[in-house]
Amino acid sequence: MAEHFYDGQIRKYLVQIMRLFSNFSYQTGDGTEKQVPVIYGDLTRQVGSILRDNSENKIPSAPRMAVYITGLELDRDRTSDSSFVNKRHVRERAKDNNGNYTDEQGRQYTVERLMPTPYKLTVNVDIWSTNTDMKLQIMEQILMLFNPSLDIQTTDNYLDWTSLTTIMLESTTFSSRSIPVGVDSEIDVAQMSFSTPIYISPPAKVKRLGVVTNIVTSIFDGDGYYDFEKMLEGTNLFSIGGMTPPYKINGDEDSDKVVDTGAKPSDGDGILEPRTQITRTNKPIIKNPLQHRILILNGEIQLLDNGLPSNTEWEDYFVELAGTYKPGLSIMYFRKPDISGLVAGRITINQLDPTKLVIDWDRDTLPSNDTIQGPARDTNQYSSVDYIVDPLRYDPKSDTSKAGVRLLILGAIGGVNNADGADAWKNTDNSDFVAGANDIIEYDGANWHIVFDASADYLPYNDETIETLYTTNLNTGVQYYWDGEQWLLSVDGEYAKGDWVIELDG
Amino acid sequence: MCMPRLSLYKPERGADFKFLDRQINEMFTIGGTDLFVHKYIGTNDGTTEKDHTQIQDMLFLENRDRKYDADIYTIRGIYNVQDIDFDLSQFGLFLSNDTLFMTVHISSSVDAIGRKLMPGDVIELPHLKDEYALNDFSVALKRFYVIEDINRAAEGFSPTWYPHLYRLKLKQIVDSQEYKDILDLPASEDYPEDGTLRDVLSTFEAEMNVNNAVVAEAEANTPKSGYDVDENFYTLAVDETTGRKKVQQVAEDGSTITDSATPTTHGYKGLLIGDEFAPNGSSFASGISFPLDSTEGDYFLRTDFLPQRMFRYDGKRWLKAHDVKRAPMNNDTTQTLRGSFINDIDSFIYDRHIAQDFVRLDVGDTVIDTEIAYITAKYIQLEYTSDTGDGALRLNYVVADNAGMLTSYDDNGTERVRITLPASAIKDEGLYSLTLHNERTQQRQALSQVLKPKADN
Numbered sequence: 001m002a003e004h005f006y007d008g009q010i011r012k013y014l015v016q017i018m019r020l021f022s023n024f025s026y027q028t029g030d031g032t033e034k035q036v037p038v039i040y041g042d043l044t045r046q047v048g049s050i051l052r053d054n055s056e057n058k059i060p061s062a063p064r065m066a067v068y069i070t071g072l073e074l075d076r077d078r079t080s081d082s083s084f085v086n087k088r089h090v091r092e093r094a095k096d097n098n099g100n101y102t103d104e105q106g107r108q109y110t111v112e113r114l115m116p117t118p119y120k121l122t123v124n125v126d127i128w129s130t131n132t133d134m135k136l137q138i139m140e141q142i143l144m145l146f147n148p149s150l151d152i153q154t155t156d157n158y159l160d161w162t163s164l165t166t167i168m169l170e171s172t173t174f175s176s177r178s179i180p181v182g183v184d185s186e187i188d189v190a191q192m193s194f195s196t197p198i199y200i201s202p203p204a205k206v207k208r209l210g211v212v213t214n215i216v217t218s219i220f221d222g223d224g225y226y227d228f229e230k231m232l233e234g235t236n237l238f239s240i241g242g243m244t245p246p247y248k249i250n251g252d253e254d255s256d257k258v259v260d261t262g263a264k265p266s267d268g269d270g271i272l273e274p275r276t277q278i279t280r281t282n283k284p285i286i287k288n289p290l291q292h293r294i295l296i297l298n299g300e301i302q303l304l305d306n307g308l309p310s311n312t313e314w315e316d317y318f319v320e321l322a323g324t325y326k327p328g329l330s331i332m333y334f335r336k337p338d339i340s341g342l343v344a345g346r347i348t349i350n351q352l353d354p355t356k357l358v359i360d361w362d363r364d365t366l367p368s369n370d371t372i373q374g375p376a377r378d379t380n381q382y383s384s385v386d387y388i389v390d391p392l393r394y395d396p397k398s399d400t401s402k403a404g405v406r407l408l409i410l411g412a413i414g415g416v417n418n419a420d421g422a423d424a425w426k427n428t429d430n431s432d433f434v435a436g437a438n439d440i441i442e443y444d445g446a447n448w449h450i451v452f453d454a455s456a457d458y459l460p461y462n463d464e465t466i467e468t469l470y471t472t473n474l475n476t477g478v479q480y481y482w483d484g485e486q487w488l489l490s491v492d493g494e495y496a497k498g499d500w501v502i503e504l505d506g
Numbered sequence: 507m508c509m510p511r512l513s514l515y516k517p518e519r520g521a522d523f524k525f526l527d528r529q530i531n532e533m534f535t536i537g538g539t540d541l542f543v544h545k546y547i548g549t550n551d552g553t554t555e556k557d558h559t560q561i562q563d564m565l566f567l568e569n570r571d572r573k574y575d576a577d578i579y580t581i582r583g584i585y586n587v588q589d590i591d592f593d594l595s596q597f598g599l600f601l602s603n604d605t606l607f608m609t610v611h612i613s614s615s616v617d618a619i620g621r622k623l624m625p626g627d628v629i630e631l632p633h634l635k636d637e638y639a640l641n642d643f644s645v646a647l648k649r650f651y652v653i654e655d656i657n658r659a660a661e662g663f664s665p666t667w668y669p670h671l672y673r674l675k676l677k678q679i680v681d682s683q684e685y686k687d688i689l690d691l692p693a694s695e696d697y698p699e700d701g702t703l704r705d706v707l708s709t710f711e712a713e714m715n716v717n718n719a720v721v722a723e724a725e726a727n728t729p730k731s732g733y734d735v736d737e738n739f740y741t742l743a744v745d746e747t748t749g750r751k752k753v754q755q756v757a758e759d760g761s762t763i764t765d766s767a768t769p770t771t772h773g774y775k776g777l778l779i780g781d782e783f784a785p786n787g788s789s790f791a792s793g794i795s796f797p798l799d800s801t802e803g804d805y806f807l808r809t810d811f812l813p814q815r816m817f818r819y820d821g822k823r824w825l826k827a828h829d830v831k832r833a834p835m836n837n838d839t840t841q842t843l844r845g846s847f848i849n850d851i852d853s854f855i856y857d858r859h860i861a862q863d864f865v866r867l868d869v870g871d872t873v874i875d876t877e878i879a880y881i882t883a884k885y886i887q888l889e890y891t892s893d894t895g896d897g898a899l900r901l902n903y904v905v906a907d908n909a910g911m912l913t914s915y916d917d918n919g920t921e922r923v924r925i926t927l928p929a930s931a932i933k934d935e936g937l938y939s940l941t942l943h944n945e946r947t948q949q950r951q952a953l954s955q956v957l958k959p960k961a962d963n
Contacts, residue, residue, distance in 0.1 A: 012727055019724035019835070022717055028683045029551030029562075029571030037713035038720070045592065051712045055639035056590060057647035061681035061710035090774075091740040093787060103787045105740045130682040132566040151731075156832075158733040158774060 009162075009200050010072070010121070012154035014040075017123055017167060017196070018067050020152060026063060026137040036138055037061070041068030041126065063129040063138060071122035075197060078118035086113045088159055094324050094505070105322055107505060110207045111159050116199035122170070127190040135190055142192070143169075152196070162199035170195050291497045300350065301332070301357040304494065313354040323504030325349075332359060334491065335499045336367070343367075343491055347502070366479050367490060369470045373461035374451040376444035377404040384472045385440055388480075396425050396448070403445030408473070408480075408487070412437050438487060440471070457484060514665045526664040527613055530671070534611045538582035541610065542630035544688050545575035545619055558624065572626060574687045579619050583610045583629075583674070606651060606676040609659045612669060623672060627653045628679060628688055643706045645694045650707075651676035652685070681708035725835070732778025732832035741773035741785040768803040770818055771827055780828035782807060784816060796824055813842060853949040854902065856887050859941040861923070864891070868935050872927045876940060880914040880921040883942035888927075891937045901931055912942075 018038050025035045043051075052058040087110055094106030129135035146169040155163045169192060176189040293304040302309045303317065318325040327349065333342045343366060345359040369383035387400070388408045414421035414434040421432025427447035435441050438454035451461055458465050469482035470490055481490040514522060548555060549562040551571045556562060562569045585608035608629075616622055634649035655675040662671025679685045681704055689704035704710070735741075769785045784790040790805035791797060797806065802821035807814055807830070814830040833842045860883055863876040883905060890899040905912050915924040925940065932938075 015720055015724045015727065018717075018720045022721050023836070026683075028686060029549075031552060032686075035714065037710065037717045039713055039716050040720075048592065050640065051709050051716070053640040053647070053712075055636045055647050056592075057634065057636045057639065057649045057707065058709055059650065059679055059681050059707050061708045061713060063682070064713065093738055093740045101738060101787055130680060130684060131568045131570045133563060133568070133570060134683060153728050153731060156728050156730055156732065156734045158735045158739065158776065158779075163728075163733075164777065 005203055007201075007203075009154070010069075010198070013121060013152070013165070013196065013198050014067070014069065014123070016152045016154055017194070020150065020167065021065055021067060021125055021142070024065075024138055024141050026134050036063050036065055036127075038065040038067060041066030041124070063127060063134055065138075066126045066128070068124055068126075069121065070124050070193070071120070073120050073122075075118040075120040078197060080115055080118075082115050082117075084115040086115075086161070087111070088113070090159065102324075104324055106324075107208065108322060112205040112207070113159070113161060114202045114204070116162050116201035119198050119200055120195055121198045122193065122195045125192045125194065127192070129188055129190070132188075135188065139190060143172075159204070160201075162201050165196055165198055167194050167196040169193075293497060294495050294500055296334075296359070296492050296495065298489070298492070299359055299361075301347070301359055302355055309355070311355055314349050314357055315354060318502075318504060321502060321504055325504050328360070330502065330504045332357070333501050333503070334495055336491070361491065363477075367470050367481075369472055369479070370466070371462070372440060372451050372459055372469075372471065374404075374406065374442040375449050375461065377406055377442055377451075381406075381474075383470075384474045386473075387475050388473055391422075391425065391435075396443075401443050403443060406440060406442045406451065408438070408440050408471075409435060410437060413441075438482070452482075454482070457482075515667045519666070519668055523664065523666045523668050526666060527611075527670050530662075530664070531611050531614050534582040534584060534614070538584045539631070539633050541581050541583045541608075542632060543579040543581060543619060543623070544628040544630070545577070545579060546624065546626040546628075547573050547575050549573060558621075558626075569626065570683050572684050572687060574628065578630075581610055581615045581618050583608045585609065604678045605654075606674075608674045608676055609662060609671045610674060612658075612662070612672050615672065623653060623656050623674065625653050625655060626684075628685065629653065629674075629676060641706070643693070644697065644700060645706060647707060648703070650679045650685075650688070652679045681710055728835060730781070730832040730834055732780070733774075733776055734781065734832075735772060735774040735776075735779055736781040736783040736785065736787075739774060741769045741771075768805065768818065769827075770820075770825065778831045780813075780816070780831045782814060782816075782830045784818075785827065790816070800824075812846065847950070850950050851948070854946040855949060856885065856902075856941070856943045856946050858945065859887075859943050861942045863923075863940050865938050865940055866936070867932050867938050869932055870929065871932045872929055874925040874927065874940065875915055875917070876923045876925065877917075878923040878942070880923055881942065883912065883944055885943040885946055886912065886925060887941045887943060888925075888931075889939045889941075890934055891939050899934065901927075 018040070021038045023035065025033045027033050052060075089108065089110050091108045092106040093101040094104040096102050127135060127138055129138065146167075149166040149168040151164060152167050153164050154160070157163065171193045173191040173193075176187075176191065292310075293307075295302050295304050295309060303312045303314075304310060305312070315325070323330075328346055330347050331344055332347050333344050335342055343361070345361040345365075347357045347359050350356040350358050371382045373382055381404075385406045385408045387394075387405075388410065390410045391413045392411060394407070412435065413425050414432055416434055418432070418434075421434060425433045425448060427433055429447070431447070433441075433448040435448070435450050436453070436455045439450050440452035440454075442449050442451045449460075452459055452469065456465070457467065466482075467484060470479060471482075472479045479490040480487045482488075516522070546558050548557040548560065549569045549571050550556075550573050551562060554562075555573075561567060562571065585606050588606070590604060610623065612622075619627075629651045631649045631651065635646040636649070637646040639647045653674050654677050657673050658669040659671040659673035662669050662673070664670055679688075681689055689702060689708065691703050692698040692700070693703050693706045694700050700706075768788050772779060772785055782792075784805035784807075788805055790807055792807035792809050794808065794810040796808075796817070797804075800806070800819040802819060804819045805827065806817045806819070806824065808817060811829075813833075816827040816830065817824040818827045819825075833845065861878040861881055863878050865874050865876065867874070886903040886905060888901040888903075903911060911926055913924045913926065914921045923942070
């Protein structure tokens with residue numbers, strides 16, 4: 001079964017056919033020109049009454065033309081491979097904020113069109129006239145157009161491959177009256193029969209045209225070699241991009257093991273033998289500007305060149321990309337191996353240093369925080385800390401220290417070997433509190449407790465050992481990430497090519 | 507002595523006939539209904555007037571451009587009222603049994619009209635006025651019939667064997683050329699501003715509204731022939747040295763987009779592609795000759811080509827970018843075969859001029875006092891001499907359509923021609939050639955009339 005779809009395709013053909021016969025006119029003896037109205041011939045009685053003002057005294061106007069469908073048949077001679085899919089790649093012009101087209105490139109699309117079904121549509125055009133001269137005036141204007149046929153077009157959409165068709169005059173009946181006229185002179189109708197080959201199309205599939213940023217060669221055979229044959233199966237990448245020169249394992253110079261150097265793709269015999277093939281790495285198939293490594297540090301993004309921050313200004317870089325840079329609206333996406341999904345933020349070029357982009361993270365895309373249970377904290381706030389403090393500079397007796405407050409400490413508090421611990425951090429019962437650097441501690445109103453022991457990667461209240469940990473500092477809204485050794489900003493770091501992409505149009 | 511032979515029939519129409527005829531006429535007065543007769547008086551095809559005994563078209567044997575008497579005659583008639591049904595079998599509603607057979611009194615109708623009723627006479631039945639039609643008119647809709655046949659009625663023969671009645675076969679009229687003279691009459695004598703009978707009676711307006719709505723839908727679907735790739739599609743610029751496509755060409759300093767980055771062509775293939783736009787919405791100029799100060803990458807639309815052609819300057823030559831193959835589908839005069847052969851009704855050739863003068867005009871000038879001695883002319887042509895060549899700026903006026911355009915002024919006792927132009931006519935300052943003509947030839951001509959010797963006509 002199919003979901004509802006209707007595009008009014010036959011209606012569009014009929015509308016164009018009626019338009020074709022519109023605007024013809026005839027001239028009376030005094031030089032007055034009068035247009036001949038064209039209406040659809042199969043009207044309902046109710047509409048017919050409305051056209052006549054619901055009165056039998058209304059008089060019909062003559063001449064007049066009526067168009068109506070007389071047949072719609074499958075045209076078997078024109079049927080083609082019904083599974084054929086044709087693709088078109090088009091680029092839109094970009095639009096400005098007012099919705100007007102600019103002279104720059106906008107989005108790119110791929111439109112896939114499935115083979116339409118051919119039909120033959122036949123229509124009759126009846127011309128009612130009240131005298132022969134009138135009939136000849138109208139017919140002369142029409143008949144000269146069909147030499148031998150006339151093109152009609154249902155839409156001017158470049159992507160509609162069925163919109164253009166022809167209309168052919170199949171036959172003409174000059175008069176509906178019998179000659180000679182008998183006792184009753186009936187109305188005189190000239191009839192022209194037309195046929196037009198049409199197509200009825202299924203919906204097209206519209207896709208955003210993506211840019212290949214990286215080919216992940218993660219398919220290996222049992223010997224640990226890249227299974228190129230498998231990887232390239234069904235693709236034409238081999239002939240487009242080619243391969244780098246063969247990599248010599250242990251100085252093996254036997255290049256015969258390589259079936260195709262890839263230097264001249266058309267020279268190879270096209271037979272791949274994975275077992276005898278030596279690993280080669282793919283080189284970029286297309287010229288793509290997103291081939292750099294980037295560095296994110298403290299909410300700023302910089303391109304890396306040879307591992308070091310480069311002097312390339314982002315504005316120059318954006319010229320290479322499709323779309324138009326929009327400050328605060330253009331989006332950058334990142335992929336981190338330890339989280340699913342993409343991290344995204346809106347970017348703005350730093351006016352003080354154009355080599356840096358300032359990114360405003362979309363918090364919904366950041367990785368979710370881990371739950372760290374504790375003795376007194378509200379269960380809704382298990383995934384956050386209140387402050388990050390240096391225990392030597394923070395006064396635990398201050399008003400900040402309320403039941404449930406949670407701190408990430410940058411340094412150690414006391415030590416297990418100390419005879420007398422830090423006075424300021426003593427509990428209410430005067431017992432010593434000892435914690436290590438990078439621990440997360442919590443106050444229950446009387447005593448301090450460790451809720452994350454960084455030295456052991458252990459969550460005491462969860463009774464769980466972890467490898468990584470995400471939590472957010474509620475004081476600044478910044479998310480941090482424990483990598484087993486240190487706390488890092490959760491999304492900071494270097495990103496390789498293919499792990500990031502920019503969408504300038506937002 | 508013998509009695510005369512009894513016979514109601516007499517060779518002459520005697521007193522019996524007259525007695526019966528008066529009684530029958532009285533019966534029509536008592537029991538009949540009024541008929542308003544629009545009397546057919548002949549035809550007028552614009553050149554020849556013919557009376558009601560003549561035939562307008564001797565080939566097709568039809569009288570199309572009928573004329574009717576301005577006076578309306580009243581007679582009486584009797585008929586059986588019938589039920590009628592609408593018939594939708596062709597072109598919408600027709601009355602299926604709208605044929606009436608009516609009898610009228612012979613002698614009184616001939617007395618009233620001045621001749622025997624004949625096919626083509628139109629009869630209005632005032633008793634069939636419809637006051638409740640589905641419209642907002644202030645007048646009731648009248649009912650008109652045209653006589654198709656007229657014969658002596660079988661029931662109209664009296665014992666004298668002489669006929670007293672005509673039997674009329676009537677059909678409802680249609681809004682056509684034949685009855686134009688009647689339907690041009692005002693719908694209401696008291697309120698002529700309410701429009702003509704055609705306005706209130708004919709379905710023409712309603713049908714044209716339907717037709718226009720269909721055309722509007724078609725226009726929305728396909729405003730122009732061919733395919734639109736210029737308005738919303740982007741064409742990649744093509745590097746002429748490598749032949750590879752690129753989005754934009756950036757200068758070596760990394761900042762400026764050079765002119766040569768404009769595409770050399772569309773980038774899209776198909777039938778009827780090409781509009782009067784440059785690729786990617788780039789700016790362009792147009793005219794009938796190339797500009798002299800062009801830089802690489804400029805576009806120029808030559809409007810004198812058929813079809814119009816868009817060129818791109820490559821630094822040395824103007825190369826064709828595309829032809830403007832798309833054209834509006836309405837009745838306009840575009841640079842297409844249809845536009846120039848069929849629809850162009852406004853192009854004329856002005857042959858011999860009867861007077862000529864050169865005048866120097868400023869922008870906005872309206873009054874031109876020429877040195878031509880006063881003369882009347884049918885046509886005025888004003889040509890901007892600085893813009894020479896085919897397609898030069900020419901202003902053409904028909905004197906008959908522009909009252910007060912051609913007048914005279916007193917030049918020290920000599921009467922000379924003064925031309926008064928519309929306010930916005932002169933848009934360029936310079937020297938103009940003003941010519942007066944009495945003849946012109948339309949460019950669009952029927953093949954049978956082309957270059958037909960006028961002297962033989």
